Structures are given as C-alpha cells and as structure tokens.
Amino acid sequence: MELCESPIRELHRRRLAREISTAEIARSVLGRIERYETRVRAYITLTTGDVLSGAEAADAKLARGEPVGPIEGMPLALKDIFITAGIETTCGSRILKGFKPPYDATVVERLKAHGLNLLGKTNLDEFAMGSSTESSAYGPTRNPWAFDRVPGGSSGGSAAAVAAGEALAALGTDTGGSIRQPAAFTSLVGLKPTYGRVSRYGMIAYASSLDQGGPITRDIGDAALLLNVISGHDPRDSTSARRPVPDFTRYLQGDLQGVRVGLVREIGQAGQLDPEVGLALQANLETLRALGAEPVEISMPSIEYAVAVYYILAPCEASSNLGRYDGIRLGPRAAGASDLRELYRKTRQQGFGAEVKRRIMLGTFALSAGYYDAYYVRAMKIRELLREDFRRAFARVELIAGPTSPIPAFRLGEKLDDPLQMYLTDAYTLPANLAGLPAVSIPGGFTRAGLPLGLQLMADHFREDRLIQAAWAFEQATDHHRRRPALS
Amino acid sequence: MEFEPVIGLEIHAQLATRSKLFCACPTEFGQAPNANTCPVCLGLPGVLPVVNRRAVELAIRLGLATHCTIRLDSQFARKNYFYPDLPKAYQISQYDRPLCERGWVEIAVAGEPRRIGITRIHLEEDAGKLVHEGRDPTASYVDLNRAGVPLVEIVSEPELRSPEEAKAYMEKMHALVTYLDVGRGDMEKGNLRADANISLRPRGSDRLGTRTETKNLNSFRFVQQALAYEIERQRAELLAGRPIVQETRLWDALGKTTYSMRSKEEAHDYRYFPEPDLAVLRLEPALIERIRAELPELPDAKAVRFQRDYGLSAYDAAVLVADRATAEFFDATVGHGADPKRAANWITVELAARCNEDRASIADLRFGPERLAEMIAMIGRGEISSRQAKTVFDHLYATGRAPAEIVREQGLSQLSDAAALEGLVAKVLAEHPGQVEQYRAGKTKVLGFFVGQIMKATGGQANPALLNDLLRRKLA
Secondary structure, three states: OOHHHOOHHHHHHHHHOOOOOHHHHHHHHHHHHHHHHHHHOOEEEEOHHHHHHHHHHHHHHHHOOOOOOOOOOOEEEEEOOEOEOOEOOOOOOHHHOOOOOOOOOHHHHHHHHOOOEEEEEEOOOHHHOOOOOOOOOOOOOOEOOEOOEOOOOOOHHHHHHHHOOOOOOEEEEOOOOOOHHHHHHOOOEEEEOOOOOEOOOOEOOOOOOOOOEEEEEOOHHHHHHHHHHHEOOOOOOOOOOOOOOOOHHHHOOOOOOOOEEEEEOOOOOOOOOOHHHHHHHHHHHHHHHHOOOEEEEEOOHHHHHHHHHHHHHHHHHHHHHHHHOOOOOOOOOOOOOOOHHHHHHHHHHHHOOHHHHHHHHHHHHHHOOOOOHHHHHHHHHHHHHHHHHHHHHHHHOOEEEEEOOOOOOOEOOOOOOOHHHHHHOOOOOHHHHHHOOOEEEEEEEEOOOOOEEEEEEEEOOOOHHHHHHHHHHHHHHOOHHHOOOOOO | OOEEEEEEEEEEEEOOOOEOOOOOOEOOOOOOOOOOOOOOOOOOOOOOOOOOHHHHHHHHHHHHHOOOEEOOEEOEEEEEOOOOOOOOOEEEEEOOOOOEEEEEEEEEEOOEEEEEEEEEEEEEEOOOEEEOOOOOOOOOEEEOOOOOOEEEEEEEOOOEOOHHHHHHHHHHHHHHHHHOOOOOOOHHHOOEEEEEEEEEEEOOOOOOOOOEEEEEEOOHHHHHHHHHHHHHHHHHHHHOOOOOOOEEEEEEOOOOEEEEEEEHHHOOOOOOEEOOOOOOEEOOHHHHHHHHHOOOOOHHHHHHHHHHHHOOOHHHHHHHHOOHHHHHHHHHHHHOOOOHHHHHHHHHHHHHHHHHHHOOOHHHOOOOHHHHHHHHHHHHOOOOOHHHHHHHHHHHHHHOOOHHHHHHHOOOOOEOOHHHHHHHHHHHHHHOHHHHHHHHOOOHHHHHHHHHHHHHHHOOOEOHHHHHHHHHHHHO
8 A cells, every 4th residue: 555545643653663754655645646636636726846845844853853743744635615825715616716815724723733734725516515526616526436426525626635645634624514425435534523613714604504624534543633633612713612622532442332323214215325325334234233332223303304404504604605705805806897786796607606606596595585484494493303303312322323425426417417416415414514413424335336335423512532433443343444446 | 734753763883892893903993994904804705703792791781771671692693785895795783683672761852751762772793985086086995994893773663753852862872872981972983873764644643654764864963954854855745645665865964855875676685694603692691780780870860960969950960961071071070179050050051162163072171170160169269250250261271271370360360368458448548538538428439439449459350349348347
C-alpha cells in the first residue's frame, strides 16, 4: 500500500519511528494528484505549491526533537465551502468565482493551529445542494472506484480525493448526508458530528439549522483525530455547543458487549432498498451481533416524512442564505442591467445553476405569505415529532444502525433529469440532520460489481464517543476499510 | 361627515451601545464610509451573528419602563428583501416572539391624560445607506457603517386620535429613551424616527378604514405635520367618494406634503421565518428583576416629585421633565440651594428661550446648575434685582462665568450693606442741612432729592428699599 493510501495515525507512528518522512508522504500524495487528478477532478483549487515545504518543516521539527502533532504537515484537503483567507472559495458556484475571502473559518483556524498542510479546495455540488457533485459549476468529480460513477455529494470532491490517495483526509459538510453518502460511495469513513459540536463560522451556509462540518477519512481512528481538532465551542457561532470535548481517540477500543443497536422498522420499507444493499446490511448486522451487540427493533413513525420535511426546510433556509449573492459586493456582476431589479435578476440568473435555482424557488414559495403555515410551520412540527421519535428510541438503545444510502454509487447523469429520485437517495441520512444527531458512515462492504457500500450508525446528541467505539470494533472485525480502488 | 383619525406609530430608536447588534464593530457616527465594517456586518459568505448582550438589556429596560411583559423566550427572525444597503438580503429582526409585549405609556394633551398601548418592542439591526456623491456622479455607492447598528422598534396600538397626540406620544417615547440611557435620541442623526400609520373613519364607527403609512419622520414636528396633512388628504378623498389606497408614503418636509412611495400591490412579501443562526433568546427572570431594580426615576415619577416636594405646578413639572437633561439641570440647581419655584421659572422661561434661539441643548451650556443657583441666591438676598438678574443671566449664558464676578465687573450689585449705606446717608445729610430742615418741616418730597444724591454717589447700586428705610429713620 502506498503512503498516500494509509491512515494518518499509522503514517504518524511511522514518521515518529523515523521509518518514513513527512516529505515522502507529501510526495506520494502529490504524485497521485499529478497522475490522477485530471481524471478524478476532485479539486476546484489546488494549493499544492507549498505542500512539500510544509511537510519538510514538520520533518525539520522532528529532526530537532521538537514535538510534532499527528496532523502537522500531513497533506489534507478542504471542501470548497470552508472559507480560507486569501484562497479562492467558490462553494462550487459561478457566483463566487474569484472570491478570495479576508478571513478563515474557525475550523480552518483550528487546523492551522495544528499544522494544516493544505492541498486545495475540493469540488462539491453547488452550495452543497446535491447528492452527486454533478451540480458543481466546475464540472463533475468521478468516483475513484468506478470512473463512470458519481462519488456522491455534496462533499464528493473530498471523498474522491481521499479515496484516490490525492489527500490523506479531508473535511466535508453534511446538511442532509453530504459527508456520509460520499463516504459510503467511496468506502471511507464520514462522520457528521452533533449539530453544534463543530463551529459553522466560515462554513458557507446552505441550510443553517442542518449544516455541520466533519471529517472524511480512511478509518475511524483518523476521524477521531480530526474531530478532536475541529470540535468545541466557538463564541462566533451562537449555535455551537458549550460542551466539553473529550479526546475522541480514547474511544478507539473495546467491543460491543451488551450495546443495544436499534433497527428502524420503517427503514427499508420507505425507500427502495437495493437488494445488494439489503444483503450487505444483513451481513453487517451479523458482524455487530458477533461483537456482542443486541439488535432491537424500534419504530419511528415520523421517519417516512423526513425527505418531505427536509426538502421544505432546507430550501427555505437556503432561499434566505443565498440572497446575499446579488452582484453588489462580491463575485461576478451581470453586465447590461438597466436598473437594480434587472441587475439582481441577471446576476443571479447567470451565477446560479439549475439545482440552486430550483431550491431557491422551492424555499421562496414555501415561505411566502399564504403558504408559510402550510409548509414551513407544518414541516417544523413534523421535525419536532421526528426528534421525539429519536428521543424515545435513544431511551431504549445506544445506537441506531442501517444503510447509509439505499443504493450504491450511480452513473454520472443517471439521476440528473429526475431530481426527486436524487432527493430520495438521501432518505436514510436526512433524519440525523433534522434531529441534530451525530452519525457516521463506515465501509460496510461492496456490491458484486465492486461498488462500495456504507453502514450508518447514529447516536444520541453529543455521543460521538459511542459512534467511534462501535465503528472501531466493527473495523477490527472487518477489512472493508482496508480495500483501495484499483486506479487505472 | 365628521371623521375620526386612527393613528398608530412605529418608532425606531437606535440603542446606545458601543458595538453593533451582531458583531464587534463600533457604532460611532461620522466615520469614513465602510470604516466600521467587518465580515459579519458586510454579510460575507460564512459569517454568523452573535447577539450583543448590552442591546438586549437596553431593550428590556425600555420594555420595563413602558410596562411591557418581557418574553423569557423571544426569538429573532429574518425579514427577507433585496436592496444594496442590506448586505445579507435579510434583516435580522423579531417577528412573532418579540422581546417586549403589551405595555403602555401615559401622554397628556391640553392637560388631558391618556394611556396609549404599546403592542410590542423588538430588537433589530439597521441597514446601511446608499451614497450618491462620489467619483462617478451617475453611480450609487454603498456605505455599510450603519449596517448592523442596533435598533428597537416600538409599535403603538392604533389608539392615538390626533396629530397632537401622536406628537406627544413621540415626545414621551423620546423622553423615556433618553432618561433610560437606552438611546441618545439625537433626532438629527436619525437616532429616533417614526413611521406613522393613519386611517379615518366616521366618528362613532368602530370599523377601521384603509390606512396609509408615512415613513421615516425624524422630528416631532414632522409627525404632527405629516399626520395633519394625511388627515386632510384622506378626508378630501373620502368626501369625493374615492377609496383610500393602502400604501406607503413619504413626507416632503419642504412642500409639507406626503407622496406615494409604493402601493400594497408593490409591497414586499418579507417571508419572515425564525433566524436559524441564533438560538431562542432565553432570559432568566433574575436578569429582568435586576434591570428593573436599576431603572432610574422616570419622567412621570419625576413630575410627581417636583410637584410634591417643590410645590411646582403640574405644567411646570411637565415642561421640566419632558427633557431629561433639563430635569436633571433643575434637580441639580435646587440641590445647590436654589429656590425651586425661581429655578423652575428661570429654566423653563429664560434658559429655554435662549436654547431655543440657539438650537442648543442643556448639554451644550457653558455653565453648570451651581452657577444658576448662585444667581438665584443673589436675587433672594437682594444683592441684585430681578431686572439686573436678566443682565447677569445673559452674561452667564454667554460666558459661563460666576454670577458674583459678572455682577462685580458689570457694576450691577445693589448696595445692600446697611452699614456702608448708613455712612453715606450721614454724609449726604450733613452736606445738605437746608434740605434736612425742609424735610423736618414737613416737606417730605425732599426725600427724593436725598435718594438721588446717594444713587449718584453709588452709581445707582444702592438697594432702594433699604435706602428709603435708612433715610426715613435718620431724618425722623
């Protein structure tokens, strides 16, 4: 296995033991980018110019005997939704082309404090609206496991970069599954923390009450490592939680003896579960049982409305969040407008893609006078019912398990003409966002054709420790996470 | 047909905080364009608001002073619309869960007290402004210094019945805002401005007519004038059988008319919804009680005290308390030993007239209350006459120097020292034995001759009453 395909914790152990250098790691990753990026198209912006020197700086510290943290100098990627000072931040949209922000997102600040060595900004669905990374204004990203397939979305660039060895790990954001579904499609670990665990300051907002940043990594150990860095209260984000952050790597141990794992009766009925996904799920549940877990069937009557609720609330918030892209202060402004209204209309017409426009219209409609109560208010009520379902469930179980996605990675263009079909692929990931719960997708096997499948685990608020412990135990009993795509 | 106006005011008052409502930028007035901005108030992608705690406390203070119920779970909401001075394309305001609800204030027009209901007081951020003077005369420039500055919007019930009541209500609100240090209330800088809603209905009817809203009235006079104009305009429309168009209007201060800005059809659908970037604003009852305990004496209570403790008339008390600085100046003048009625008189008549002429306020005065108290004490002791005091006051107002000094320099003091006068009297009598004889022979008119002589000798400063008294005694 090449260095660029190894987990960060393992690489860190080896560089501390002087078996390898950080520079070698960087060269391995940079080599991958050189060889495969033109085909994978994981990045919108590459900042690779300083990556080797960043790695060498870490090596120099090692050579001087100074302490070096586990991610210091390790080449990482950021979804191009995180604000980076002086580095173009597009959010996958034409409307932000050329925008070089004057400040850093809180998570970027935190990563920098731990020695961030940034490879670049990864591709995403425009404004994170999508499940395939096809709605990016900068072209689609390919799935390293099958180049004719999507890497999932919206954090598809981050997932593809890590899967292809073009980054050791990456950050993504998850509003309805945008970390977990791409992780599932690329056989990676994707962890969406509890809403409020990670600061949203400097994460370009799609749907503010649902957005949450998190890591996409090769294994749960690396996810715990990055979660340690990015978690914690941020005074600049009023929705970030004042909760102590444990050392998540402490939970990389133990088994699942006596852990009650809920299986939602309504899941599998509601969505069209691909037969191969169903089979993999059975096998995964068998593994959990073998590790000592006790499966418990639970009922969540409100879960069948999750897709409908999500596709009202997220567009409502988005329609407001995206109002600021009006051509007045930043981004390209449409030429030839004769008055203010036309300036707005033309700028937004030219600057936004079809999916973004669709969601702005959906949200604008749902918030309009006369419709607000029927859509927004009702959706909020059902959201509360769903939270109640989860409260009841987590009184009985420690974890809820299920498939991350009802289907494996689909072909490019396959669902582009049918937005509803695309929306339905989020059915299993959306509930965690609506309820603000932490959830993780871990490698859960492959289809016969070799397409990755994910196992999703959800836990109660701020119980990422349980996710990490269970994922670790599952990894010990399986080797899905050790497989790498055969790039060619 | 006789019509009754139904008026409600929405008053926007800027809160006296050092920093903006959702970021740490200063609220300072008069900076270079966009000097007071940061990524948050510029509305850059990715930024989030953090509520200014001080702004919340100030709004609660105003809410308590207007007898409102303070919500323990109020919520911010987004008001969505596009305009270049609104960088996020939404204003963070409050909608269905405002901070303060269901209060009242008392106003008095022509001595008639009336209680006016307050529907709500909520917090919101101000917008920036467009500037039309720059390098390119055809261009509009955006200055976001004001964007994010904290405001309270105070919404009255439609219970005002005349332009005079509306003016009195706005004056009352201005007094409260300034008394409470909630805002600076500087009208010229737009610190306090009102939108006036008005409709007419046949007197006796309890149905509401179609209303218009006249926006951005930044003086008490404008509120009164704009409403008076609207009453006449609406009356004429109604009498001509034309329906009133529900619309937003603007006040033309030069032409003294209102004109249409946009009709209901063009009105925005603001698509309010709860601000997801801010949690519900949960308040502890203890905080509200602390703020209540710290409330200063309010105008109404002050007026009662002035009448009770100082024996002022209701009118004088009301005039004094209308402006916080004036009331405090009066209190301090009395505190320095001045006779309350004299002090009230000097402040409400002479001082008010001077300030009015100069468009100055108490804060701009060159002298403090102790000076006025000194002057009033000199009148009380008979050292200067009331007429002389006017001259002293003119100098005091102009220079701020001590009244005693002014009196000395201007040679104004009445000679009230009986011992000094006695000597003078003796001397003059000795010099004019003939006239003394005449007086004693019963020609008492000669007294005027002696007074004249002594006045000449003292430059007119002898206290006339004292002098007369002395002369009569010496001549007897």
